[in-house]
Amino acid sequence: xxxxxxxxxxxxxxxxxxxxxxxxxxxxxxxxxxxxxxxxxxxxxxxxxxxxxxxxxxxxxxxxxxxxxxxxxxxxxxxxxxxxxxxxxxxxxxxxxxxxxxxxxxxxxxxxxxxxxxxxxxxxxxxxxxxxxxxxxxxxxxxxxxxxxxxxxxxxxxxxxxxxxxxxxxxxxxxxxxxxxxxxxxxxxxxxxxxxxxxxxxxxxxxxxxxxxxxxxxxxxxxxxxxxxxxxxxxxxxxxxxxxxxxxxxxxxxxxxxxxxxxxxxxxxxxxxxxxxxxxxxxxxxxxxxxxxxxxxxxxxxxxxxxxxxxxxxxxxxxxxxxxxxxxxxxxxxxxxxxxxxxxxxxxxxxxxxxxxxxxxxxxxxxxxxxxxxxxxxxxxxxxxxxxxxxxxxxxxxxxxxxxxxxxxxxxxxxxxxxxxxxxxxxxxxxxxxxxxxxxxxxxxxxxxxxxxxxxxxxxxxxxxxxxxxxxxxxxxxxxxxxxxxxxxxxxxxxxxxxxxxxxxxxxxxxxxxxxxxxxxxxxxxxxxxxxxxxxxxxxxxxxxxxxxxxxxxxxxxxxxxxxxxxxxxxxxxxxxxxxxxx
Ligand SMILES: [Zn+2]
Numbered sequence: 001x002x003x004x005x006x007x008x009x010x011x012x013x014x015x016x017x018x019x020x021x022x023x024x025x026x027x028x029x030x031x032x033x034x035x036x037x038x039x040x041x042x043x044x045x046x047x048x049x050x051x052x053x054x055x056x057x058x059x060x061x062x063x064x065x066x067x068x069x070x071x072x073x074x075x076x077x078x079x080x081x082x083x084x085x086x087x088x089x090x091x092x093x094x095x096x097x098x099x100x101x102x103x104x105x106x107x108x109x110x111x112x113x114x115x116x117x118x119x120x121x122x123x124x125x126x127x128x129x130x131x132x133x134x135x136x137x138x139x140x141x142x143x144x145x146x147x148x149x150x151x152x153x154x155x156x157x158x159x160x161x162x163x164x165x166x167x168x169x170x171x172x173x174x175x176x177x178x179x180x181x182x183x184x185x186x187x188x189x190x191x192x193x194x195x196x197x198x199x200x201x202x203x204x205x206x207x208x209x210x211x212x213x214x215x216x217x218x219x220x221x222x223x224x225x226x227x228x229x230x231x232x233x234x235x236x237x238x239x240x241x242x243x244x245x246x247x248x249x250x251x252x253x254x255x256x257x258x259x260x261x262x263x264x265x266x267x268x269x270x271x272x273x274x275x276x277x278x279x280x281x282x283x284x285x286x287x288x289x290x291x292x293x294x295x296x297x298x299x300x301x302x303x304x305x306x307x308x309x310x311x312x313x314x315x316x317x318x319x320x321x322x323x324x325x326x327x328x329x330x331x332x333x334x335x336x337x338x339x340x341x342x343x344x345x346x347x348x349x350x351x352x353x354x355x356x357x358x359x360x361x362x363x364x365x366x367x368x369x370x371x372x373x374x375x376x377x378x379x380x381x382x383x384x385x386x387x388x389x390x391x392x393x394x395x396x397x398x399x400x401x402x403x404x405x406x407x408x409x410x411x412x413x414x415x416x417x418x419x420x421x422x423x424x425x426x427x428x429x430x431x432x433x434x435x436x437x438x439x440x441x442x443x444x445x446x447x448x449x450x451x452x453x454x455x456x457x458x459x460x461x462x463x464x465x466x467x468x469x470x471x472x473x474x475x476x477x478x479x480x481x482x483x484x485x486x487x488x489x490x491x492x493x494x495x496x497x498x499x500x501x502x503x504x505x506x507x508x509x510x511x512x513x514x515x516x517x518x519x520x521x522x523x524x525x526x527x528x529x530x531x532x533x534x535x536x537x538x539x540x541x542x543x544x545x546x547x548x549x550x551x552x553x554x555x556x557x558x559x560x561x562x563x564x565x566x567x568x569x570x571x572x573x574x575x576x577x578x579x580x581x582x583x
Contacts, residue, residue, distance in 0.1 A: 062086055065107030065123055067130075069115045074249055075161030076115025078130060082146070082154040090144055090158075090168060092136035095216065096120075097158065099128040110334060117160045119248060119257075132160060134216060134250025139167040141250075162249040200481055200517055202399050202465035202531055203391075214402060215253035215538040218327040218340055224548060226351050227268070227320060231328050233337040235262025237281030242308065243336070245299065247292060252473050252538035253344040254295040256312060259336040260328075264307075266339060268326060274314035275324055275341065284308020294473065295343045316345035322505030323347055346476035346539035349505035350546045353555060360423040360558045363565050366457070366572070384565050385426040387451045388413045389461040389519065391529075394436035396444075399466035401534075402541025406434060408550065409462045412532065415554030416462075420561060428456070442518065449522035457570040458492060458561060459527035461519050464544060466536040476540035477507030478553075481529040483520035484513070491569045492560075493528040499563070500530065500556030504549060506540075525571035526564070530557060 062083035069078045082088075083104055091098040096118075108124035120131040136142050143159045143166035240261045248255040260266065264281035274297075284307060288300040297313045318324050323345055329338040365381035390413035391405060392398035398405025410431070417427040430437065430448045438444040452459040467475035478500050482493035493511050501508045509531075520527045532553045534540040543549045564570060 062104035063107050064088075064101045064104040065109055065128065067111075067114065067121055067128075069118065071116045073161075074116045075159055075164050076117040078114065078118065078121075078158045078160065080128075080156045080158075082156055084154075088156070092138055092142060092167065096129055096131040097136055097142055097160065099130070101126055101128065112335070113246065115160070117162065117164075117248075119246065130158065130160060132248070132250075134162050134248060134253075134255075136160075137167075140165050142167060144168050162251060200463055200465075200515070200529055200531060202405075202463060202467075202534075214542050215250055215342070215344065216255075217542075218325060218342060224351055227324065227326050228328065229268045229270075229320065230266065231339075232265045233260045233262055233281075233328070233331070237261060237263030240282055242279065242282040242284045242301070244287070245301070245310065247289075247296070247299075249293045250538070252295075252346060252476070252540075253342055254293040256296065256299065256341045256343065258310065258339040258341075260339055261336060262331070264337075268341075270318040270320055270324065272317040273311075275312045275318055275343070277310040277312070277339070277341070278304075278307070279310065280307040282307065284310070295345065312341070312343065314343055314345065316507060318343075319505060321349040321351070322507075344476075344539045345507045346534075346537055346543070348507075348533075348540075348543045348549055349503075349552065350543065350548045352548045353503075353551050357555065358419075358551070360419045360555075360562050363420075363424045363562055365424060366565075383424050383426040384570070385428060385456045386420070386458040386460065386561055386565075387428045387430060387448075387456055388416050388420075389430040389448050389451075389459065390414075391461055391463040392436070393431050393434055395439070396436050396441065399464050399535045401466055401536045403464065403535050403544045405464040405466075405535060408464050408532070408535075408544055410434065412462050412550055412554050412557070415551060416460075416557050416561070419554060419558035423558075423562060425561070425565070445518035446522050449519045449527070452523050452525045452527065452571075454524075455572075456525055457572065458564060459519070459523045459525055460492075460496065460557060460561065461527070461529040462557070463529060463531050465531040465534045467534060469536065472534070472536040473538075475534040476537040477509045478504065478533060479509035479512050479531045481512045481515070481517060481520065481531070482527070483516055485521055485523050486526045486571070488526035488564075488569045488571070489520070489523075489528060492526040492564050495563050495569065496528050496530055496557055496560035499560040500532070500553055503552040503556035503559070504543075506533065506543065526569060 062085060064080060064086060067078045067080055069076055086101065086103045088102065089100045091100070106123050106126055106128055109121065111121040113119060114121040114130065117132055118130045122129045122131070132141065134141060141160065141162060141164060143164050144156065146154055146156055148154055238261065243259040246257040248257070258277065261282050264279055267278040269276045269278065284301050284303045286302055288298065290298040292298060295314060297315055299310065299312050301308055301310050314323060316323060323343065325342045325347055327340050329340055331337045363384060366384040368380055368382045390409040392409060393406045396406065398409065413429055414432065417429060420427050428451055430451055436444050437447040449459065465475060478497070480493040480497040482489040490511070497508065497511055500506070517529060520529060533544045535544055
């Protein structure tokens with residue numbers, strides 16, 4: 001995103017006037033000033049590309065600091081004067097941009113809320129940090145270049161914002177942090193796939209080498225703990241006014257921070273329209289902001305007797321366990337306690353499954369179909385058989401993003417087997433290791449469907465979804481595909497989707513059947529394909545890296561299979577329903 005001349009001017013005048021924004025002349029003709037690439041050191045120790053020493057004549061007692069800032073929309077521009085002889089490096093991180101300065105003394109300072117996208121400026125000890133409420137990658141969330149003012153002063157201009165991109169002029173490997181394995185696959189040429197018509201949409205996403213960085217988690221591992229709906233800030237409330245809520249926008253997630261005075265009590269109420277936060281203690285002035293972000297359509301504050309209520313309206317319903325996460329951060333020497341609320345419809349329940357829930361109730365045996373009865377003369381009942389297909393495998397990784405599809409699909413398939421087998425189900429896995437069934441994709445898909453042999457009741461294929469980077473923020477949640485290959489396929493799909501959403505709290509994208517998929521079309525038994533999340537989404541991608549989430553997905557699939565088996569949503573007309581079950 002390139003910022004308008006007026007913005008340049010406003011920033012300069014800030015520089016000149018040191019406060020507020022005014023409109024006169026514009027010494028900042030982008031073409032005029034020579035842009036010099038600042039030295040950029042990649043996050044997490046990725047090698048610095050090419051240090052660009054800024055050899056300006058040395059000035060003793062040079063200082064660095066006194067940032068000038070202004071906003072344009074949600075983006076913030078920060079300008080630093082560069083004394084002659086000063087050099088610096090810029091390091092984008094998950095929590096902001098770090099500026100390491102050489103050749104000048106960095107003036108110690110702490111400025112909170114330097115701008116809409118810079119929640120804090122902290123400097124001292126040779127380093128200055130511009131904190132953001134969203135992660136920066138090497139090219140996303142910021143852009144930096146130098147310019148020369150009409151006065152001859154060199155300045156470093158840094159633009160920061162969720163939609164700003166460019167980083168430094170020097171581009172290095174984008175899309176950190178993902179696993180080295182995933183990065184290697186992203187860079188590798190795509191292996192030939194079957195014709196598009198046979199594959200679920202997520203499988204046809206071309207790998208472009210770029211993945212959105214994960215959404216920032218709140219400090220400490222808050223995903224494994226249920227959301228605290230109530231809390232109190234220690235101390236006694238003195239009737240002070242609640243400071244303006246702070247909003248941080250990052251790709252796929254929005255953070256709302258409420259600075260709570262001592263003694264404030266809060267109660268959070270999730271619901272179909274979003275969240276309401278009831279506060280007791282501070283005075284809450286009436287306010288409203290609309291069209292805040294994709295995750296927060298609007299927020300409003302209303303005073304009530306003894307406090308106030310903050311309503312955070314979201315595009316999708318929230319429940320106690322999904323759509324948001326909260327953390328109460330204790331007060332520090334220069335900050336109030338902060339109630340930090342992250343909002344995203346992609347947020348699922350990542351808390352561990354209680355031990356008692358890690359099982360599936362027994363599935364009564366099925367009457368042997370004629371074929372098998374002959375073999376099992378003594379037994380007239382057999383364990384019902386189902387095929388669980390972990391998508392992709394071997395040289396075909398499937399979708400690559402926060403995770404590698406083939407690995408996650410297998411991890412879930414093994415969990416499903418380990419839940420169903422003890423419940424009396426004969427589980428056939430199309431693969432139980434990292435391998436493809438055939439080097440030819442079409443053959444591979446047919447072989448998988450073919451494992452649903454006569455006497456088998458159900459076929460379930462497990463996949464991970466993905467979207468191109470350009471539309472990645474639109475893709476999150478779980479969906480189940482079915483084709484009209486068997487009268488019971490849609491009912492099977494509905495049961496799987498229902499139980500997966502119940503167990504994970506994930507956003508439901510519902511049932512899909514607007515495409516003929518090879519593994520479904522070629523199945524002769526009730527078949528469904530589940531897409532358990534998007535590897536391309538900053539939040540949903542994190543769900544897929546979480547073992548608790550995979551446990552919950554697997555339990556949802558296993559419960560869906562069980563209900564199908566015991567309610568007659570199976571292949572065999574002879575398949576019993578609960579009512580007709582023999583003693
Ligand atoms: Zn797939």
